[in-house]
Amino acid sequence: MTHFQPLGDEYYLVNQTHFESLLYQEGRLSLAKAALLCSMIGNEFDEQLVSFLSTLGVRSVITRAGGSGDNLKSKILRNVFGAAEKSGLLQPSPRNRYAITLLVEEVIRGFDSPLLDVAGGGLKMGLAVLGNDLALGVSGKLGIPGMDVDYEVAISRTLYHYLEG
Secondary structure, rough: OOEEEOOOOOOEEHHHHHHHHHHOOOOOHHHHHHHHHHHHOHHHHHHHHHHHHHHHEEEEEEEEEEEEHHHHHHHHHHHHHHHHHOOOOOOOOOHHHHHHHHHHHHHHHOOOOOOOHHHHHHHEEEEEEEEEEEEEEEEEEEEOOOOOOOEEEEEEEOOOOOOOO
């Protein structure tokens, strides 16, 4: 599978081998990398990446959240729940919902600080499932409104052997 992707006036070629070299670690597919790649790919390629991952047996979904402070944290959790369940990625069950809660909590802990209470941000989240394993990747920017202070975040977490069918 080969795709041409625009880069200004030029085009560059991204093929299956390039994606696979990113996704595999020590000969095994890294679910955390798959989720993080979902959160980092350009919006126009979301569907292509989800389709490509499905050829590798990885089910995935991509969503977004924006806001500030506790509003942003709440939107992350709500949007990840909504994307996972509405897409059919995960069946609504207490154990699966708890898995999402654990991953979101771990991810938020990775970039939570007093600055986040006043900062605003736009984040993209990717969820990836392979068998009973679930990974969440988040990337985007956080910044202080009205000031030229932004910082980029990217983080992923995985729960192994946890999901219910």
